Amino acid sequence: MTEKSPAAHATPQDAELIGADKTLLIVDDDGPFLRRLARAMEARGFAVEIAESVAEGIAKAKTRPPKHAVIDLRLGDGSGLDVIEAIRGRRDDTRMIVLTGYGNIATAVNAVKLGALDYLAKPADADEIFTALVRREGERVELPENPMSADRVRWEHIQRVYEMCERNVSETARRLNMHRRTLQRILAKRAPK
Known part of the structure; x- marks a missing residue:
């Protein structure tokens, strides 16, 4: 994953894109990836909380529903779709991104129906994730260069x-x-x- 240099701090443009509520929940069972992504998002100005399981993600979502969320689809104890439902049950304006190494259209459709904004396949870098989180409604997503095999x-x-x-x-x-x-x-x- 690409990160800004450790000395980099959130730019005024990053802060403006994020908005006033900077809370971000990242749920992923890949510990090293989770910590790298958390550091990268903190460098961009988010107030990050992390969870390594569905149960922990749901508990954090119920305690303090975030404005932004990045959720791995396949976790050791279940589906990230359950975390999306828990967040949506507490807060309807959360900007959620589903992230997975097992990308497929069917689960992307389910994630979007539950309220996710975007669906990124691992290994997505911090820049891609940040862009997806702050993309405004109506902005066009770039088309992939290579069609599916x-x-x-x-x-x-x-x-x-x-x-x-x-x-x-x-x-x-x-x-x-x-x-x-x-x-x-x-x-x-x-x-x-």
């Missing part, structure tokens, strides 16, 4: 059906006319490029 399109379709089946492996395998173990192996792997 055929393998990626197939993987996305499998993920969409899996989400439609409420993450039930057996039902998903039946609908895709695929062996259950084959499906489990596909679901366990990272998304193809």
